[in-house]
Amino acid sequence: MIRKAILIAAVFLPLLWASSASAEGPEFGGPPHAASSSTQIEGGVQDEPEEPKEKFWPKCMKCKTTGKLICSEHAKGDALLEVEVDYCSFVYTDELCGGTGWVSCPDCERPDVDKVLADKRLKMPVLRDEMKKMDETMKFDLHTAVSEHFVLTFELDSLKIGKKRLKQHALIHLYLERLEKLYLDYTTTLMVADSEFTERFRIFVWGNDRDQADGSLRFCKMSAGQGVKLMGLTPTYSVCGIKKYHAGDEELHRNLVHNTTHLLLSAQKPVDWIGNKKGGWADAGLAHWFEDRYFNVCDNYCYQEQDTNQDFKGGKWKPAVKKMVNMKETPGVGTVFSRNTDTLTLEEHAVAFSYIDFLIQKDPKMLNLLLKRMRSKTPTRDALSEAFGLSVLDFETEWQKWVKDTYPLR
Numbered sequence: 001m002i003r004k005a006i007l008i009a010a011v012f013l014p015l016l017w018a019s020s021a022s023a024e025g026p027e028f029g030g031p032p033h034a035a036s037s038s039t040q041i042e043g044g045v046q047d048e049p050e051e052p053k054e055k056f057w058p059k060c061m062k063c064k065t066t067g068k069l070i071c072s073e074h075a076k077g078d079a080l081l082e083v084e085v086d087y088c089s090f091v092y093t094d095e096l097c098g099g100t101g102w103v104s105c106p107d108c109e110r111p112d113v114d115k116v117l118a119d120k121r122l123k124m125p126v127l128r129d130e131m132k133k134m135d136e137t138m139k140f141d142l143h144t145a146v147s148e149h150f151v152l153t154f155e156l157d158s159l160k161i162g163k164k165r166l167k168q169h170a171l172i173h174l175y176l177e178r179l180e181k182l183y184l185d186y187t188t189t190l191m192v193a194d195s196e197f198t199e200r201f202r203i204f205v206w207g208n209d210r211d212q213a214d215g216s217l218r219f220c221k222m223s224a225g226q227g228v229k230l231m232g233l234t235p236t237y238s239v240c241g242i243k244k245y246h247a248g249d250e251e252l253h254r255n256l257v258h259n260t261t262h263l264l265l266s267a268q269k270p271v272d273w274i275g276n277k278k279g280g281w282a283d284a285g286l287a288h289w290f291e292d293r294y295f296n297v298c299d300n301y302c303y304q305e306q307d308t309n310q311d312f313k314g315g316k317w318k319p320a321v322k323k324m325v326n327m328k329e330t331p332g333v334g335t336v337f338s339r340n341t342d343t344l345t346l347e348e349h350a351v352a353f354s355y356i357d358f359l360i361q362k363d364p365k366m367l368n369l370l371l372k373r374m375r376s377k378t379p380t381r382d383a384l385s386e387a388f389g390l391s392v393l394d395f396e397t398e399w400q401k402w403v404k405d406t407y408p409l410r
């Protein structure tokens, strides 16, 4: 959780600077616990007057007092991408910097920076071993980068982002950053602690059909041309990223947002996939909710056998749901609450999204509780009553009124 870490590090910084030279610099943003588990505060602090907010290191021209230099074996553009990741196959093949892209500045002392670099190097061999196993599984060298919560393999050579075409190395970091953003958004919105997840999420974006067929079979235990997910433990998503399935960057990005949300929900403790236990409305609804949040469009469906790129009202679901409510044409709540993810109709997908939309604005913390109860095999009606004090009938009435009052007509 890089952004949160930076924030927390910034909050703790005055304390740490005052007490210890081994504090982390904010530009690296280590994991939150590194910043918050500062037991070095005792001793010596009371002797010192209030320190200024920043520690002043002796000026160094060579590194601009950052304490580190780009490794001579890497291009600047490559090394700059590595600051916030734990591993990247694009810079790994290097002895000098241990695969970090950076080395300590020989002209000055920055023990804080040295510690961050050393910690990163220390974790590198373990990650490298895991990555090598993945390479061996596929029988070729994968392009993979690892951040705090994700392992991303990205096999598209290039992709147009807006008006600019990015190459593979920049792309993998961009997509990793987007995934971490989603993680942060999910955990912040639903008030979920980091400790509620145990493993990194594995995402594979393949560059051809054959690799998708192989990769999904090997990493998700099921071969399919379209996206395949392994829910619950070892959360994994495998998808072919080519134009045939995703028109461009936005469509691919949205597909990953949708499917990674499914993974997040199923891998959160208590670990379970509710999509095949009559929790389809919540499983799909939440995945759609994050699609709509970033794009105002929902166009990803998780059917077992059908084309996933269907269209319902151009993906603009709020006006579509409002129209259904106004015309009294909404599918029955009781029916929607009894569906698995792969049996929801298009209309039911849209109202499921809206149910989640309604419950999130009502109380996100209670929605998290409801989802937890559902993962513990509690039926929707009981979980709804426990978390929100609503019967199914009350829920339907309140939800319909809210849709009428707040959704746009177009």
Ligand SMILES: [Zn+2]
Pocket (backbone or CB within 6 Å): 060, 061, 062, 063, 064, 065, 066, 067, 068, 105, 106, 107, 108, 109
């Ligand atoms: Zn220096």
Ligand SMILES: [Zn+2]
Pocket (backbone or CB within 6 Å): 078, 081, 082, 088, 089, 090, 091, 145, 169, 173
């Ligand atoms: Zn990289």
Ligand SMILES: [Zn+2]
Pocket (backbone or CB within 6 Å): 258, 259, 262, 283, 284, 287, 300, 301, 302
């Ligand atoms: Zn889905």
